[in-house]
Amino acid sequence: MTEEMSARPAARRGPYAKSARRRAEIVSSATSVFAARGYRGGSLREIAKQIDLSLTSVVHHFPTKSALLVAVLERADAASIESFESDTRTKGVASAVLRYVRRNLERPEMLRLLALMAAESSAPDHPAHEWFRDRYERVIAAIAIAVRRDQDEGRISNSRAPRNIAESLVALWDGLQLQWLIDPRRDLVAGVTAALEDLLGIQDALDT
Amino acid sequence: MTEEMSARPAARRGPYAKSARRRAEIVSSATSVFAARGYRGGSLREIAKQIDLSLTSVVHHFPTKSALLVAVLERADAASIESFESDTRTKGVASAVLRYVRRNLERPEMLRLLALMAAESSAPDHPAHEWFRDRYERVIAAIAIAVRRDQDEGRISNSRAPRNIAESLVALWDGLQLQWLIDPRRDLVAGVTAALEDLLGIQDALDT
CATH class of the missing domain: 1.10.10.60 (Homeodomain-like)
Structure with a gap:
């Protein structure tokens, strides 16, 4: 101590x-x-x-086992969400996502657990069903706000509804992370960078 | 009969x-x-x-249980892959994906199983680990070929390396499907359509 x-x-x-x-x-x-x-x-x-x-x-x-599951999930998420939200304000959404992705490279087991629980909990009778539904809703809503800010400030050129862009962004993120978990030889940061550039309509997401 | x-x-x-x-x-x-x-x-x-x-x-x-798992996975996939590949040739990759997504709306349980197994099997000691690694490799390679064809024929305007675009496309697809499994009130087809338009650089993916 x-x-x-x-x-x-x-x-x-x-x-x-x-x-x-x-x-x-x-x-x-x-x-x-x-x-x-x-x-x-x-x-x-x-x-x-x-x-x-x-x-x-x-x-x-x-x-109960489900009380324990909720504690596990809360811990998995709690660590980085606050700094993510503050990053979206100061650096824009692409930079904030890339920073989060880089941090996550160090905890593949936690990402595996979240991916596994998200899939398992999609069954309506699963004890974490509502937790995940709310979590996705919360994350997508927060990213949509950040996307609108980026649009207003001219950081990104995609002018689609922020909510739509946020759903696509979360999907890309989940999906590329899963590909990396399945085959860690993939370059996750490069993949997310390219995908963000295409989705958001920006250049050089890595440098922002 | x-x-x-x-x-x-x-x-x-x-x-x-x-x-x-x-x-x-x-x-x-x-x-x-x-x-x-x-x-x-x-x-x-x-x-x-x-x-x-x-x-x-x-x-x-x-x-063995793992022999049975492989049979389950083969059946989940076998149904639609051939018609998907033929669709990419005649209609382009966006249309082919949308058609596949629409068909999948009828089998959420199978999608849940694939999502669950993909996450579970990302652990290197899982009996389906190689099956999923090979499956992603195969699907991404096939889509990359279709993307290059679309680029050559002027169907899509994103000029990034086809392999990169294919990885993003598969990620978007997996991720949006997962969001829909977690909350079936989402409009999966509309979400995939918007994401494909942004990622590929096309207009009106739904009409092609």
Whole structure:
């Protein structure tokens, strides 16, 4: 523990900190189990076993498997969304996407999990169905706002409805990421750059 | 059985026909089980139970779960690929894609399975890993040829390398299909039409 960390308020230590740490361990274990077996194939028992916990202890923190799934998904997303939105304001949507894509190169397992869960959860009875529907809605709406701003500021030349462009952009992004997960020899950043240039009507997305 | 069908050679009846029918039933059952639980979550036992067969009988036709998965995937793809390739020659790539997308509207469960398996199989140790890598490679190569033809014939104005355009096109297609699976209220055909127009540099893709 660093100087800085130990200087934090006392509430971060003791039982609360221990419980938070335990929850984080469980979420990590669930992330790898769901990534390997899917949500439906993964079991709380295996998630517990992987970190030498009892099933009872896991259930104490996450009463249901779906509560645990939502925690996994929230963690996967939370990290970078804020900086993405701020990037779209200062640098435009193409630059913001490319920066996010570059960061994601370091976490293929998390991307695999998100791709797997998005596909699995498209079945209406899946516990993460609404979470993903809302997530796509939210991301597309946020990108549409950024696209309109770019259009107004003359950063991009495609004049189609921002909402349409945003849907295409998210699709390209998901699809190219999937191709890269399937065959990591592909150059994901170059692929996204070319696709953004064509879709948005810009030149040299990489340099912006 | 129609007149025409019963006029087929005798080899189509008897034990061979029965075995082919049985295999087809098993593949159908496996398709729905894998679509619901993923490959790793689905079991041969459940696949057998769903059609009132013994496990032994399933294993007689498909000795391993991965052999069965390959049969499921081959069936999912086989139906439309030939007519797609012929459409690209006569009508250009945009029209061919739109026709394929329209046909796919009738089989969301199959699309869900393909999306789920593509994500799951991106893990290098998955039994369908190579099948998907090869499939993407094949589809992208075929579309690149069609894109070059469209460029030569002046059907599309995007002059980027056909291979790049093909990768973007497949990504858009996968991504928009996923958005539609997650939220079927979206208009998939309109979304793909707009995306194709922007990506390829054409007008009125729907009318070609």
